[in-house]
Amino acid sequence: MSMKTMSMTILTVDDSRTMRDMLNLALSEAGYQVVQATDGAHGLEVLRAEKPDIVITDINMPRLDGFGFIEAVRQDPVFRRIPILVLTTESAPDKKERARQAGATGWIVKPFNAEKLVSVVRRVAA
C-alpha cells in the first residue's frame, strides 16, 4: 500500500496559497506526490502535463471556477474517469449538486483536518 501511495500524484487546484499549502502538507505527509495549480485554467494545464491520479479542486476561483474546471476535465477522454474531489465550505446542497452535475466524484468539507482529508482521498484513490 505504501509503495502505491508513494507513487500516486494528486493535483490540487486552489487560488488560496494557504489552502494549497495545507493540502500539500497533509497529502505529502501521507506519502502522496502533490502538484498544484492556482485556478481552473491553470489546473487544466497542469493536469495535462502531470497526468495526476486524483484531483482536488476549489470552487471559487478566478479565470475558470471549479465547476467549469470539472466539466472541462470530464470532457477530456483521458481524464473522464479521474476522481475529482471538490473542496467546499458550503455543504449547502445546491453547491454540492452543481459540482456533482459537473462531474465531481466527491467532496471535502472545509475546514478539514489532515486525517479526514487523507481518508477521503483514500476512498477515491485507485
Add this chain to the structure above:
Amino acid sequence: MDPMETIRQTFFQECEEQLNETETGLLALEIGEADSETVNAVFRAVHSIKGGAGAFKYERLVRFAHVFETALDGLRNGALEASPAVMKTMLRSADLLADLVREARGDATVEDERLETLRGALAGLAEAPSEPATQEADAFAFQPLTLCLDDLGPPAPGWRIFFRPTADLYRRGNEPARILRELAELGDLDVACDASALPLLDAFDPGGAYLAWTIDLTTSAPRERVEEAFDFVVDDCDLRIAPLAAAPESETPESETPEAETQNADPFAFTPLSIDLPAIDAPPAPEASARAPARKPEISRTEAPVSQTIRVDLERVDRLANLVGELVINQAMLSQSIVEAGLPRASKAFDDLSALEQLTREIQDGIMAIRAQPVKPLFQRMTRIVREVADATGKMVRLKTEGEATEVDRTVFEKLADPLTHLVRNAVDHGLETPGDRAAAGKPEHGEVRLSAAHRSGRIVIDVSDDGKGIDRARVKAKAIEQDLIAPDAQLSNAEIDNLLFLPGFSTAAAVSDISGRGVGMDVVKSSIQSLGGRISVSSRPGLGATFSLSLPLTLAVLDGMVVKVADQTLVTPLTTIVETLRPKAKDVHRLGVDQRVLADRGAFVPLIDIGREMGFRFTPADPQSGVVIIVEGDGGARCALMVDSILDQRQVVIKSLETNYQQVQGVAAATILGDGRVALILDVDRFVAGAAACSQPPLAAVS
C-alpha cells in the same frame, strides 16, 4: 518551524493581500468603476479568508466572514444593489474583517458590540434566507447522518448491502471496487456480483452501468460507517442497507424490508461471482510505480508557472544587504591598498578593480530591487483611516492617490505607516472643514485629501495634502505663546509659524479629540521621519489647504557620494544633491552683512557656506578661491554653495547611522567607513540649505 505555523504565517500574509483586494474592489464598486469581475474577486477574497480562518479555527473571523460573504453574494448575483448606503456598510465590514484578522493574529481585539452591529447590518442587507445563525450551522456542521431508528436494537452481526450503480456513478469518477475496498476495511465481505444486465457486446455501452452487487458485511461497525462508504454515490445508485440476520448461515432475507426483498430476489437467483478484492487493488500498482520516476522532473517544470515569485525570509535579504555593504567597504579598502602599493593607474589591477566595482554595484542594485516595494498597500491602508476619521467627524472626504507604483525600500515602507497615518488623520480632522463650512466657503462639500508619491533625485517624496482651510497661523502662534514655546513678542515668518507645529508639546486642539489627539504630536512624526534619514516640511495656503511633504532616502544602506576634504577632515556629500562643482572667481563672491557671503552663479546668488567653520573644524574663514565650491540643491529646490578644500573621490559609501552608534549631530546625516578604515561623516545637505535660506532670506531678496 512547525509546518502548520508556517502555513499560519502564509495565511496572514494572504489575508493582507485579500483584504487589500477586498478594499480596492469595494472602492471601485462604490464609485461605479467596477466590472463584473470586481465583485467576484471581492467575494473570492472574503471567501478565501473564511476558508483559511476555518482551518485555524478563528471562529469569530469565520462567522463574520461568512455573513459578509453572504451579503457580497447578494451583490454578486444582483439581489443587492451597490447603493451608497450598501457600499458604506460593505466598506465598514471590510474594515472590521481586517480588524478580526488582526485579532486572530493577536494584534488587536474587536469589541463585540461593533461586531454585532455590523453583523446585524450585513444580515439585514442579505436576503431573508441568509439568516446568519442558520447559515453558519449549515456551513460548518458536519455532514448530517441519517439515523435509522429501527437499528437501535441489539447490534447486528453485520449488514447486507444491495448496491446497483447508475451510469452517473461512473461518469463522476466513482468506482464500485473502491467502495467494496472501503467496506472491506470494516469487516469480512461476502460479495455477490449480478452481471445479468450485461448486454451482448454489440449493445454494450462503455459508459453504461450493468452490474449490481449484494454484499454481506460482517462487522460491528454501525450503519453510519457503512453509509459513509457510499457518501459520494448515494444519489447515483440504488442502495439498500439492512442488518444481517443474526445467523450468518441464513440466506433468507427475512429480516429485510419487503421492498428490499423484492430488490434482492434477483441477485440471489444467479450464481454469485466472488470478487477477489486484493486483485482489484493490485493491477494499477506496477503501472503507477513505473510512471513515478519519470514524473519527478516534470513536477518542478510545471510548478514554475505556479509561482513566478518566491517568498524569502526578510532576514535573509537583510543579511545579504549587509554583506554587500561590507563588500563595498572591503572593495574600497582593496582599492586603497592597490593605490598604496604604487601600482600604475594603467595596470591590470585597476581594470580588475573597476570591474569589481561594477559588479558590486549591480549586486547592490539587485538587492535594493528585492527590497523595494510599491507604496500602494500603504496608500490603501490610508483609505480606511480617511473613512474612519470622516465618519467620526461627520466630514465628507475623498482620498485621491498618485504614484502608487512608486517603490520604496521595505524598511522605509514599514516605518512610514505610522507617520503617514498620523498625517492623514490630521488632514481630515484638522485640515478639512465640515460640509457646512465648506459650502459656506463656496467649496464642494466633499473635501479632498491627496496622497502622492514620487521619486525625486534619489529620494522618495510623499505629499499629504488637503483642500481644507489651511493652517490657522494666528491660532498656532497664540497657542505656541500660551504653551511657552515661543516668546510673546517673537517675530515669525509664515513659514516659521507653520513649523511651530513640529515643536515638541505643541497642540492646537482645544480639546484632545478622539482622533488626532492620541498623545502623538507632529514632533513625533517629525522625529520618526528624521530617524529614517528623511525630512518633513509643511506649506499652507489659508483657505486653500495645507501640504505636508515627506522626503526620504530610497535606501537606508548605501549612497553615492563625493568624498571631500575640509580642514583635514574627510566628509561625504551625497551625489544626488550636487548640481555642480566649481572654482569660484573673486568677482563672483560677494559679502553680505558681517559674516555672510554669496556666490553669483549663473545669474543668481546662492549663499556660500564655509563647511569648515559651520562644522566647527576651524574658526578662521576660508578663502573661497583656495578651495572648491560644491553647489548643492535641497529638497525644496533651494541651492547653496558649500566651500570645501578639495575633492578626493567619488564613490559608493555604506551608510552607518550616527544616531544608533553615537548621537544625532546637526549638519550630519550619517557616517560611513572609508577604504582606509577611517570614519567619514556624510553631510546633511538639506540642513545647510535650509539654514542658509533662513538666515539670509531677507537680504537675498533685496539683492536679487
